[in-house]
Amino acid sequence: MAVEEEGLRVFQSVKIKLGEAKNIPPYPGPNRMRDCFCTVNLDQEEVFRTKIVEKSLCPFYGEDFYCEIPRSFRHLSFYIFDRDVFRRDSSIGKVAVKREDLQKYHGKDTWFQLQPVSADSEVQGKVHLELRLSEVITDSGVISHKLATRVLECQGLPIVNGQCDPYAAVSLLGPSRSEAKKTKVKRKTNNPQFDEVFYFEVTRQPSYTKRQFDVEEEDVDKLALRVDLWNASNLKFGDEFLGGVRVPLRVLSQAGVHDAWYFLQPRENGGKSVKVEDLGSLRLNIVYTEDHVFPSEHYTPLRDLLLHSAKVEPVSASTAHVLGEVCREKQEAAIPLVRLFLHYGKIVPFISAIAHAEINRTQDPNTIFRGNSLTSKCIDETMKLAGMHYLQVTLKPVIDEICTEHKSCEIDPVKLKESENLETNRENLRQYVDRIFNVITTSGVRCPTVMCDIFFSLRESAATRFQVDQDVRYTAVSSFIFLRFFAPAILSPNLFQLRPHHPDPSTSRTLTLISKTIQTLGSLAKSKSANFKESYMAAFYDYFNEQKYADAVKNFLDLISTSGKWDQRSIETPIMLKEGFMIKRAQGRNRFGMKNFKKRWFRLTNHEFTYHKTKGEGALCSIPIENILAVERLEEESFKMKNMFQVIQPERALYIQANNCVEARDWIDILTKVSQCNRKRLSTYHPSAYLNGHWLCCKLTADAAPGCTPCTGGLPANIQLDVDGDRETERIYSLFSTYMTKLTKMQEACGSKSVYDGPEQEEYSSFVIDDPQETYKSLKQIISAVQTLEQQHTKYKRDKFKKTKIGSQEHPIGDKSFQCYIRQLSESSTYSI
Secondary structure (H helix, E strand, O other), X not given: OOEEEOOEEEEEXXXXXXXXXXXXXXXXXXXXXXXXXXXXXXXXXXXXXXXXXXXXXXXXXXXXXXXXXXXXXXXXXXXXXXXXXXXOEEEEEEEEEEHHHHHHHEOOEEEEEOEOOOOOOOOOOEEEEEEEEEEEEOOOOOEEEEEEEEEEEEEOOOOEOOEOOEEEEEEEEEOOEXXXXXXXXXXXXXXXXXXXXXXXXXXXXXXXXXXXXXXXXXXXXXXXXXEEEEEOOOOOOOOEEEEEEEEEHHHHOOOOEEEEEEEOEOOOOOOOOOOHHXXXXXXXXXXXXXXXXXXXXXXXXXXXXXXXXXXXXXXXXXXXXXXXXXXXXXXHHHHHHHHHHHHOOOHHHHHHHHHHHHHHHOOOHHHOOOOOOHHHHHHHHHHHHHOHHHHHHHOHHHHHHHHHHOOOOOOOOOOOOOOOOHHHHHHHHHHHHHHHHHHHHOOHHHOOHHHHHHHHHHHXXXXXXXXXXXXXXXXXXXXXXXXXXHHHHHHOHHHHOOOOOOOOHHHHHXXXXXXXXXXXXXXXXXXXXXXXXXXXXXXXXXHHOXXXXXXXXXXXXHHHOOOOOOOOOXXXXXXXXXXXXXXXXXXXXOOOOOOOEEEEEEEEEOOEEEEEOOOOOOEEEEEEHHHOOEEEEOOHHHOOOOOEEEEEOOOOEEEEEOOOHHHHHHHHHHHHHHOOOOOOOOOEEOOOOEEOOEEOOOOOOOOOOOOOEEOOOOOOOOOOOOOOHHHHHHHHHHHHHHOHHHHHHXXXXXXXXXXXXXXXXXXXXXXXXXXXHHHHHXXXXXXXXXXXXXXXXXXXXXXXXXXXXXOOOOOOEOOOOHHHHHHHHHHHHHHHO
């Protein structure tokens, strides 16, 4: 979800590798081990949870998490929890990284010390204050000053134990005073509107001679205003602290009036003193990205250069190929390139061109596509994007069964447990391998068209280059479909959205053995047993030394590398797209029925959207995809509940609450995509609910009244290839900008090759330059396009900085920005004089 900023779209995303924790403090009981899991939070809102790792003080998670961030946030936080025998979760420690500090750790494996978790430090949100200093003359003729403090509102307060009933406590702090006053409690809201004023006397010395509103230096040092937010609790433990701010009165030294938003801060010295090293540490790899995307016309020069790449001769001189040459990792270049070419329907000619060039540079057919080249990375990324549903319908049912059955499949005699039987384990493993092999080799008709077209190109180029080798037309394709697609998906199903979490160690071992066998079956190697280092694997493979397996692989490869044969295929089997628990409001099928909220298991396929009492039970309600007229967010005011959305049908709307903001956005996106082609889709909708005989948004009383707000913009119907071309071009610009020194170095290499015909200089040997003149021409055009975009970004940053007002709702004052605010005040005062 993009945020609009003056013609610019700003996207935030984060990719996290949750590695492992170490040195977790032992459980105080006799069994010192813990059952730990880790959560990812935007501020305090949980958006992801790992599996539970049992009986370990150094739990290994090995899980990846990616999400588009749909709102602003202050901290990206990670909590380690322990689940006890009563299934209660207690926090052990946390890592909180401020948004502005995320770039420090970008793409680096980093060990973070776990910090203590206390109620006093768990704060989020902001408060709007207005301070006004006025002069009064008392009955005795003494001049004194009164401070009027207006608490207007708060936004984004944390929800404590499912509720938020906030109030504010206001105090004037000084050497001899601490006067406390409270606002009224606002019930069931984390965005309270207070708008209450409190008055405090600010004493003056009799020698007061300064001009009105000029606060004396000694008073500034002594006095400050303290505003604390509390949650009014009915529990015996008392009210919960939500956050506070301390405002020194020197902010009034210029004008006597101060109106600003503040970020709430933790309570000073509120938590208990705990040694940091006692809590252990957590290994993370965080990649946080902010894309500032200009209107489409700004990217035309660079985009045209990129999309023309397949037609450049030689292709090594093309803009897209140059990007792969200058990036540190080929994967960096492959991800945005593939998404861009898929978006514009040019992925097949581009991959065909770079694959053809790579095959022509390969001398031995046995080493074809063995390296991590731009070609192999681009094909990997294409298969991930276009083939995700293919994996779902092919592998997911069997993988789910393996993960739930927990059959022992260990065939290494050294690792065999005493209670296990080697022959039984071999038979279990053989049955799993057979099932997966059969579902793969009979799935050719379901292979996505774009993958078939690429495989056809690979097959033709390889067969033409190595005409003597009859098997190269198969190995060129199998090196991708088996070795880089099916085998990795079996090995790590969580990375391919086949399972929510990394499997447990025993299941992971089973999947490893299956993956190894499938990889070897698909490779069509002459000597199969030689492919295994382990003797027990070579012995196990004897089960599959039959010609029928090789024939099945070749038939499958023939089928998926025949271009255009299956363009108009239709898949009758429903494809499961997304599932999970959410809370729904009863639809009220009869007028006087109860419309309460219940937790249900929701399931979306390409045929229908259903909910069930629990996972695996029959559907309580089924909504055909063609009956979904719109999917939109529901305003919080409707039920005083966050993260709600509505699925609008012909007769009624189904109101649903997701578990967090990321999940809500994911459900809205995928439901919108699958229903995008419905002919009766609505153009308007009601953003609030129909309650008490009227729509809360427009106050119309007819429940069938047309919507009052335009529906959000349409999305492409193709679920997998929903790509923003301008955003991908912006990412490619960012990569070129980052590696500008390499671009200039490559220009020097072109010049050196043009004038020097001897051995290649070592500093230029890393670049593939087949035609120095053509490559130099492309580099010149790339640098020109990148510099133009660089100037536009610089202008945007400069203009934004000029317009940034610290203390505004968009830029509240925080612990680091207070001095900037004082400086800004001083400068504005100087200018006004």
